[in-house]
Amino acid sequence: MKLTAAQKALALAFTLGLMAGCSSTGDTMGEEDGMTTSGGETSGQESGSTVYGGEDGSGISSSEMTEEQRREAEERAMEAQEQAMREITTFYFDFDTAEIKPEARDVLVAHARFLQANPGQDVRIEGHADERGTKEYNLALGERRANAVQRFLVVNGAARGQTETVSYGEEKPAVMGSSESAWSQNRRVELVFE
Amino acid sequence: MRQGKHTVGHQFPLLITVILSLLAAPVSSDELLIRITKGADSAIPISVVPFTESGQMPAGEKISTIVRNDLQMSGEFDPLAPEEMLSLPSKGSEVYFRDWRLLGQRYVLVGQVSSSGDTLQARYELYDVSQEKRLAGATASAPKSAARSLAHHISDRVYKAITGVQGAFSTKLAYVTLERSGNKSVYRLQVSDVDGKRARVRLESDEPILSPAWSPDAKKLAYVSFETGKPAVYVHELASGQRQRVADFQGLNSAPAWSDDGRSLLMTLSKDGNAEIYRMNLANGDLKRLTNHWSIDTEPTYDHTGKGFFFTSDRSGGPQIYHKSSDNAEPRRITFGSRYNARPRPDATGDFVYYVHQRDRSFHIARTDLESGEETVLTRTESDESPSVSPNGRMLIYATKQGEDSVLTVIAADGGAAYSLPASSGDVREPAWSPIVR
Numbered sequence: 001m002k003l004t005a006a007q008k009a010l011a012l013a014f015t016l017g018l019m020a021g022c023s024s025t026g027d028t029m030g031e032e033d034g035m036t037t038s039g040g041e042t043s044g045q046e047s048g049s050t051v052y053g054g055e056d057g058s059g060i061s062s063s064e065m066t067e068e069q070r071r072e073a074e075e076r077a078m079e080a081q082e083q084a085m086r087e088i089t090t091f092y093f094d095f096d097t098a099e100i101k102p103e104a105r106d107v108l109v110a111h112a113r114f115l116q117a118n119p120g121q122d123v124r125i126e127g128h129a130d131e132r133g134t135k136e137y138n139l140a141l142g143e144r145r146a147n148a149v150q151r152f153l154v155v156n157g158a159a160r161g162q163t164e165t166v167s168y169g170e171e172k173p174a175v176m177g178s179s180e181s182a183w184s185q186n187r188r189v190e191l192v193f194e
Numbered sequence: 195m196r197q198g199k200h201t202v203g204h205q206f207p208l209l210i211t212v213i214l215s216l217l218a219a220p221v222s223s224d225e226l227l228i229r230i231t232k233g234a235d236s237a238i239p240i241s242v243v244p245f246t247e248s249g250q251m252p253a254g255e256k257i258s259t260i261v262r263n264d265l266q267m268s269g270e271f272d273p274l275a276p277e278e279m280l281s282l283p284s285k286g287s288e289v290y291f292r293d294w295r296l297l298g299q300r301y302v303l304v305g306q307v308s309s310s311g312d313t314l315q316a317r318y319e320l321y322d323v324s325q326e327k328r329l330a331g332a333t334a335s336a337p338k339s340a341a342r343s344l345a346h347h348i349s350d351r352v353y354k355a356i357t358g359v360q361g362a363f364s365t366k367l368a369y370v371t372l373e374r375s376g377n378k379s380v381y382r383l384q385v386s387d388v389d390g391k392r393a394r395v396r397l398e399s400d401e402p403i404l405s406p407a408w409s410p411d412a413k414k415l416a417y418v419s420f421e422t423g424k425p426a427v428y429v430h431e432l433a434s435g436q437r438q439r440v441a442d443f444q445g446l447n448s449a450p451a452w453s454d455d456g457r458s459l460l461m462t463l464s465k466d467g468n469a470e471i472y473r474m475n476l477a478n479g480d481l482k483r484l485t486n487h488w489s490i491d492t493e494p495t496y497d498h499t500g501k502g503f504f505f506t507s508d509r510s511g512g513p514q515i516y517h518k519s520s521d522n523a524e525p526r527r528i529t530f531g532s533r534y535n536a537r538p539r540p541d542a543t544g545d546f547v548y549y550v551h552q553r554d555r556s557f558h559i560a561r562t563d564l565e566s567g568e569e570t571v572l573t574r575t576e577s578d579e580s581p582s583v584s585p586n587g588r589m590l591i592y593a594t595k596q597g598e599d600s601v602l603t604v605i606a607a608d609g610g611a612a613y614s615l616p617a618s619s620g621d622v623r624e625p626a627w628s629p630i631v632r
Contacts (some may be wrong), residue, residue, distance in 0.1 A: 096508075096512060096513075096534070133513070133534060133550065133557065134506070134513075134537040134550050134580070135404055135579065135580070135624070136404070136405060136449040136462065136492050136493045136506075136537060137492055137493060137506055137508075137536045137537065139449075139492070140448075140464075140469040140490040141490065143445060143446055144469075147468070165445070166423070167425070168402065168420070171404070172402075176598075178577065178595065178598075
């Protein structure tokens with residue numbers, strides 16, 4: 001699954017130690033404890049003094065780093081992390097609900113911040129339903145899901161004008177078939193950046 | 195016209211199962227194949243004697259064969275195979291009632307077809323065997339090119355003479371077929387006879403087509419098409435092929451349903467924030483909002499009075515059927531039997547409303563008696579959608595799954611007989627039964 005790949009990327013970011021001291025910045029990233037634990041490789045962070053740079057893992061001393069450099073590194077790290085998260089563009093829902101799942105929230109925040117930082121960027125929010133139930137109700141349900149994601153993005157910094165919603169109901173399944181697995185992959189919202 | 199090839203097999207004694215396949219050769223991609231999977235146990239025995247023919251007959255199925263198939267398809271009749279008949283009369287004076295009584299027949303239809311020039315004429319007589327009485331007799335004619343229409347007309351007359359109810363064999367079906375190959379989907383809006391014959395593609399699109407709805411005069415279809423990338427409501431005049439995009443607002447534009455006078459459409463729009471039901475005056479595009487709730491309100495359809503309407507709303511948590519007796523009346527909840535009931539379709543008398551009903555993990559078609567509130571589940575198939583009642587209230591068509599494919603199935607409106615209309619390839623869905631045009 002894509003999520004796993006993103007988690008790996010995230011774990012990598014932490015392993016590189018670039019996130020050191022990030023919690024002191026006090027911004028929303030501090031809330032992403034759930035993500036750091038999923039990385040599970042945060043050793044070396046606590047000291048806040050050792051920063052590993054480069055993929056070869058050669059260490060450099062923090063004393064040689066200016067405050068400005070530290071902030072830049074932090075920003076780069078955050079960017080890398082958010083970029084990794086933004087690879088996730090599909091969000092799943094339970095049957096007959098439009099509730100955004102807890103695991104989707106951080107990723108959607110990353111998308112919202114990206115949109116906020118790039119006002120020229122538009123996104124189409126496509127809502128889908130599984131094949132069960134009626135086509136017209138599913139069309140409305142797909143819209144409700146797309147609207148829920150749209151609201152979440154806007155609340156988190158995207159401009160409403162950057163977003164456009166469309167519901168395809170049950171008409172465009174991601175996976176063919178009539179199994180619980182197919183249904184769960186078809187109840188979704190997809191973000192399409194254009 | 196295609197030459198039909200018939201295989202009729204009977205299985206006795208428990209269920210009368212008749213498999214009838216009209217395999218046209220060659221089968222065009224838009225022709226539906228008919229399979230009658232179950233006849234009603236109480237089906238009335240009737241003999242449609244092969245009509246004698248004089249003059250040059252049009253190619254294709256014989257008139258009397260089409261009539262026989264129509265009656266069988268209704269589930270209410272059990273026609274005798276011609277090879278089991280003791281004689282083949284073509285007019286009343288040749289009918290020996292004793293023979294037909296011996297064969298257990300209740301009714302006998304005899305007739306003659308003649309052609310002159312471009313015209314086909316049928317003279318037919320219907321007899322009640324036990325009363326030895328003529329119930330109907332008439333002459334009907336049509337251009338040769340409309341031989342099937344002539345046959346369906348005779349079926350309607352026979353059905354009416356016996357049951358007292360207007361036949362629906364001359365009506366049409368609208369439906370959508372979907373062929374998927376790789377990443378490409380082709381949706382086709384089609385119109386055919388109720389026996390699946392004479393199918394014609396009216397609209398083809400790579401994007402979804404949904405919810406075809408017949409105008410009261412059966413001359414137009416309203417439907418939802420995603421051809422611009424988002425859902426919009428169109429009105430399509432069948433004879434001319436002219437169409438108009440009538441609703442293309444921000445958000446949903448869906449679920450069109452005609453008023454009795456054909457001048458307005460109920461539809462679902464979300465331009466004001468979420469799915470609500472509106473009425474659009476087709477002459478000037480004026481909208482009146484008819485629901486106002488934060489929940490999903492959709493799938494409107496007028497009731498038999500033409501003033502009130504049924505719709506689906508999830509205001510109670512899950513989707514349920516509601517009814518508003520007028521624009522300003524409070525919605526009344528109709529269904530309580532399970533947590534998912536949607537897409538209401540009333541019959542023309544106001545006795546019943548039919549809808550999609552979830553029970554356990556399956557979706558069936560059910561109906562509720564509007565007077566008693568009693569609910570009956572009508573289908574045993576598992577992924578049932580899109581019920582549409584025949585205009586005489588006797589039959590119901592819906593979409594269901596056969597393996598991976600979606601097929602149309604027709605059942606008696608009380609849940610009895612059944613036949614299915616699978617597409618020769620791919621899915622067929624979203625059936626809509628046309629009104630009777632007098």
